[in-house]
Amino acid sequence: MSAKNTIDERSYEYLIRQFETIFHSSSDGIWVCDGNGMVININRASEILNGIRAEDVIGHNIKDLVARKIFDHSVTTRVMATGLRQTVMQFIPKTGKYLLSTGTPSLTEDGRIALIVVNERDMTELNTLRQEFEKSQQVREKYRQELSDISLLELERNDIVAESAAMRRILQMALKLSHIGASNILVLGESGTGKGLLARLIHKNSARNTHPLVEINCAALPENLLEAELFGYQKGAFTGADEKGKIGLFELAQGGTLFLDEIGDMPLQLQAKLLKYLDNKEIRRVGGTRSIKVDCATIAATNKDLKTLVAEKAFRQDLYYRLNSFILQLPPLRERREDIAGLVRFYLSEANRTYNCARTISPRAMRSLQEYRFPGNVRELRNIIENGVVMSNDDQITEFILASIDEQVPGGLESFPRPATTGEGLAGKLQAYERELLLEARRRCRTTREAARQLGISQPSVVRKYKQYKID
Numbered sequence: 001m002s003a004k005n006t007i008d009e010r011s012y013e014y015l016i017r018q019f020e021t022i023f024h025s026s027s028d029g030i031w032v033c034d035g036n037g038m039v040i041n042i043n044r045a046s047e048i049l050n051g052i053r054a055e056d057v058i059g060h061n062i063k064d065l066v067a068r069k070i071f072d073h074s075v076t077t078r079v080m081a082t083g084l085r086q087t088v089m090q091f092i093p094k095t096g097k098y099l100l101s102t103g104t105p106s107l108t109e110d111g112r113i114a115l116i117v118v119n120e121r122d123m124t125e126l127n128t129l130r131q132e133f134e135k136s137q138q139v140r141e142k143y144r145q146e147l148s149d150i151s152l153l154e155l156e157r158n159d160i161v162a163e164s165a166a167m168r169r170i171l172q173m174a175l176k177l178s179h180i181g182a183s184n185i186l187v188l189g190e191s192g193t194g195k196g197l198l199a200r201l202i203h204k205n206s207a208r209n210t211h212p213l214v215e216i217n218c219a220a221l222p223e224n225l226l227e228a229e230l231f232g233y234q235k236g237a238f239t240g241a242d243e244k245g246k247i248g249l250f251e252l253a254q255g256g257t258l259f260l261d262e263i264g265d266m267p268l269q270l271q272a273k274l275l276k277y278l279d280n281k282e283i284r285r286v287g288g289t290r291s292i293k294v295d296c297a298t299i300a301a302t303n304k305d306l307k308t309l310v311a312e313k314a315f316r317q318d319l320y321y322r323l324n325s326f327i328l329q330l331p332p333l334r335e336r337r338e339d340i341a342g343l344v345r346f347y348l349s350e351a352n353r354t355y356n357c358a359r360t361i362s363p364r365a366m367r368s369l370q371e372y373r374f375p376g377n378v379r380e381l382r383n384i385i386e387n388g389v390v391m392s393n394d395d396q397i398t399e400f401i402l403a404s405i406d407e408q409v410p411g412g413l414e415s416f417p418r419p420a421t422t423g424e425g426l427a428g429k430l431q432a433y434e435r436e437l438l439l440e441a442r443r444r445c446r447t448t449r450e451a452a453r454q455l456g457i458s459q460p461s462v463v464r465k466y467k468q469y470k471i472d
């Protein structure tokens, strides 16, 4: 053997090795077929993408593989039919993947197809994203139609996040009440659910918005001071009173809206005065003898159960009936978890802007927040995010969030607050409690094994129960 031959063989072997390395290291799938569609070779990525082994397809015609339903249709047959480069989207039933396949012909000098090289790119993730995007577009469109009178822009302008159907329904009702000029609205909901925010939205969208919105917290002042604040007083009405007397909040709200927060804490005697105002639209200042006509809308709010207060004689029944003609009931955040992600994004970007930071949150922390009970509702969420931005030292506020959620549940699972359920009887309540415990375990533990250890049940039971309660 001559020296030249040895070099040629070596470089040939070297070239083959180079080709094989490139061929198999590609993360795209590659098929090589002859001009009749006979498979000559496929690379490793293609084996994975299609869920097949090379030896099962090499030497077979592509048409047989379509008949065997390995893919729904073939780009190779299109190239054979047209003699031109073709691109198709394929679905692979075995792996559930979507592949973008491009077939390129290699032609002989006389124009016949010698080889067809097919390149397959995995588009599954992109496809899923597209489907999710389309789905969310549909939901958005549905809401848009449903809420023809709620402008999304209006919500954004008011810094209100409402992605859940429940919240959007409430906002729709609130705006309707604004537009019809309802003069007497009751807003119910746990602390921090947004009762004040809703009151401001109602006022802003009503015909009264050129007049003031006056707010008072009925739980914040002792009875006599509250009375003087609300109704005002004549000069010399009581010791220490201002010499000139003082105009009350009712009069200040003339033409506008008076927001009576924590109405459930209003003392009984003042409830009687409020009822009188609602009946004849007149007030009398403390120490005054003359009635003053006042025209303002009232929005009362409370986190208390007024019916129970009525039963306990702590709230006047006639006032309760007078107030409850238009009720807006804000659900707690844990019952509209679809709002959590939007609220987190909203308050994260607000805090980043305020504190000139660029903090982010990991999907894990977001998931934990979505499963957390939020006893303090949106106010608590806002505080957690804002503190996270201020207190974290790195770009991610994940650790801070996980730690602060943990702190809210001292003593761990044992002391986890019992859920307020409306489930039927004991069985329903037990199930709701079990679900809460599982959600908590899911949030705290990285694996189902760890959750099983924590809950004291087997790992298959954890998996079964997650499935049963639809815990992702």
Ligand SMILES: Nc1ncnc2c1ncn2[C@@H]1O[C@H](COP(=O)(O)OP(=O)(O)OP(=O)(O)O)[C@@H](O)[C@H]1O
Pocket (backbone or CB within 6 Å): 159, 160, 161, 162, 189, 190, 191, 192, 193, 194, 195, 196, 197, 198, 261, 302, 303, 343, 378, 379, 382
């Ligand atoms: N849907 C929402 N979108 C954006 N922010 C919200 C939303 N709901 C509430 N918030 C914010 O949460 C915080 C608490 O809301 P708000 O004071 O209105 O609650 P509340 O029910 O009146 O509470 P409380 O009963 O303690 O007075 C506020 O900072 C408010 O802006």
